[in-house]
Amino acid sequence: MTTGAAEPAHDSEQATLPERAAALVELLRRNATRTDQDRCVAPENIAALDAAGLFSLTVPQRLGGHQACIRTLVQVGSELGRGCGSTAWTTSLINISGWLIGLYPQRTQREVYAQDPGTRACAVLPPHGTGRTSDAGTIVSGRWGFASGCLHARWALLGMTLTGEHGERRDQALALVPMHQLTIEDTWHVAGMRGTGSNTLVADGVVVPAHRILSVTHALQGTYPTEFKDEALYRAAFVPTLALSLAGPLLGLARGAMELVLASLATGRGISHTHLAREAPSTQMQLAEAASLIDTATLHLLRAADDVDNWAASGQCMPLVNRTRARMDIGTVARCAREALDLLLNVHGARSFAEDSPLQRIWRDLETGTRHAMVNPAIATEMYGRALLGIEDQITPLI
Structure with a gap:
C-alpha cells in the first residue's frame, strides 16, 4: 500500500484542532452536570465549540471547513470526552454527519454549507x-x-x-x-x-x-457520488469511519476519570480502616493497570484511524480484513475503557457513586456508550475472526 500526498488536515493549523478541544475541557466539566440533567448539551458548550470551529472538522476546505483527517476527528473526540461524554459524543456525531454530507454531490454540499460552514x-x-x-x-x-x-x-x-x-x-x-x-x-x-x-x-x-x-x-463498496475524487477524506472506508467517530469520546471518558481520581489522591485521601490511598500497593497497582489499559485503547484507536486515513490517501478500497481489524480496534477501545474505569472506581471507592460525583456520571455514560452496536466488542471479535479465516458469510453487512 502506498500513501498519497499530504492532505490539508496535516498542516500546522489543523494540527491545533485537538489543542482547541483540550482548551474547552474545563468549561465542559463545569457544565457536565447541567448537560446531564437537562438532557441537552449546555448552550455555552455549543457556542464555545462553534467559536473554536470544532463543528466543521469534516466539512470540505473549499466550503470553509477544516477537512481534517480521521485521526484528528478521534483526537478531538477524546479530548472533549475528558470534560463531558455527552458533549463529546454529540460533537463527534455532528462531525461524522458532516463527513457523510461530503460524500454527496457538490450541489448537495453547497445547499448545506454555502452560507455557513459550521452548519450542523x-x-x-x-x-x-x-x-x-x-x-x-x-x-x-x-x-x-x-x-x-x-x-x-x-x-x-x-x-x-x-x-x-x-x-x-x-x-x-x-x-x-x-x-x-x-x-x-x-x-x-x-x-x-x-x-x-x-x-x-x-x-x-x-x-x-x-x-x-x-x-x-x-x-x-466504497463508491461515493462526490465529484471531488482527489479529496482523500471523502474516500475513507464507510463503516470504519462511522464507527471511529464513536470511539474517541469513549476513550476521553476513561481519560477524564483517571484525571479525577489522580486529583483526589493528591489531596491525601485515605482508605477507610486502612492508610493513605496513595501509599497503598493496591492503589498503585490498580492505577498502573488502568493507565496501561487507557494507553492500549489509545494505541488501538490511533492505529485504526491511521489505517483508514492511509487507505483513503492511497486511492484504494480498504480490504475487508483491514476493515474488520478496525472494528476490532474500536471494540478494544470500548473494552479497555470500561475495564480501566472499573479499576479507577475501585480505587476511589463507594464515594464514586454519590450523586454529586462526576465519576458516577462518567460511569453511566461509558456503560451506555460502549453498548452501541458499532463498538460492541463481542460483535467486532466475531467479525474479525471470520475475516481472518476467510469466511465470507459475516454477521452484519456493515463492515
Whole structure:
C-alpha cells in the first residue's frame, strides 16, 4: 500500500484542532452536570465549540471547513470526552454527519454549507424509514430513534429502504432532509449519555430530491457520488469511519476519570480502616493497570484511524480484513475503557457513586456508550475472526 500526498488536515493549523478541544475541557466539566440533567448539551458548550470551529472538522476546505483527517476527528473526540461524554459524543456525531454530507454531490454540499460552514447535521444510519420514488422525488416517511445531536442540527441524514412505485425494494439509502420538515419526539430518557438528546425524528411524506439521496449499498463498496475524487477524506472506508467517530469520546471518558481520581489522591485521601490511598500497593497497582489499559485503547484507536486515513490517501478500497481489524480496534477501545474505569472506581471507592460525583456520571455514560452496536466488542471479535479465516458469510453487512 502506498500513501498519497499530504492532505490539508496535516498542516500546522489543523494540527491545533485537538489543542482547541483540550482548551474547552474545563468549561465542559463545569457544565457536565447541567448537560446531564437537562438532557441537552449546555448552550455555552455549543457556542464555545462553534467559536473554536470544532463543528466543521469534516466539512470540505473549499466550503470553509477544516477537512481534517480521521485521526484528528478521534483526537478531538477524546479530548472533549475528558470534560463531558455527552458533549463529546454529540460533537463527534455532528462531525461524522458532516463527513457523510461530503460524500454527496457538490450541489448537495453547497445547499448545506454555502452560507455557513459550521452548519450542523445529525444522522441515523439504520433504515427505519421508507422512500418511495415518484416524479416529484423520493417520498420519505418513518421514525428514526437515537438521533444524537438532533437538538442542535439544521439537517438530518435518515436511513431508509428505497422502493419502487409498486413497493419493490430497490436500495438502502440515506436521505438528507432539513430539520424544519421533521418532528422531534422527546423519547431519550436513559441512564447514560443523557445530554446527547438522542430523540426520535419523524417524517411523514417528505419529498426529497434525487441529489439528496445517497446509496448506502454503493457506499459500503466504497463508491461515493462526490465529484471531488482527489479529496482523500471523502474516500475513507464507510463503516470504519462511522464507527471511529464513536470511539474517541469513549476513550476521553476513561481519560477524564483517571484525571479525577489522580486529583483526589493528591489531596491525601485515605482508605477507610486502612492508610493513605496513595501509599497503598493496591492503589498503585490498580492505577498502573488502568493507565496501561487507557494507553492500549489509545494505541488501538490511533492505529485504526491511521489505517483508514492511509487507505483513503492511497486511492484504494480498504480490504475487508483491514476493515474488520478496525472494528476490532474500536471494540478494544470500548473494552479497555470500561475495564480501566472499573479499576479507577475501585480505587476511589463507594464515594464514586454519590450523586454529586462526576465519576458516577462518567460511569453511566461509558456503560451506555460502549453498548452501541458499532463498538460492541463481542460483535467486532466475531467479525474479525471470520475475516481472518476467510469466511465470507459475516454477521452484519456493515463492515
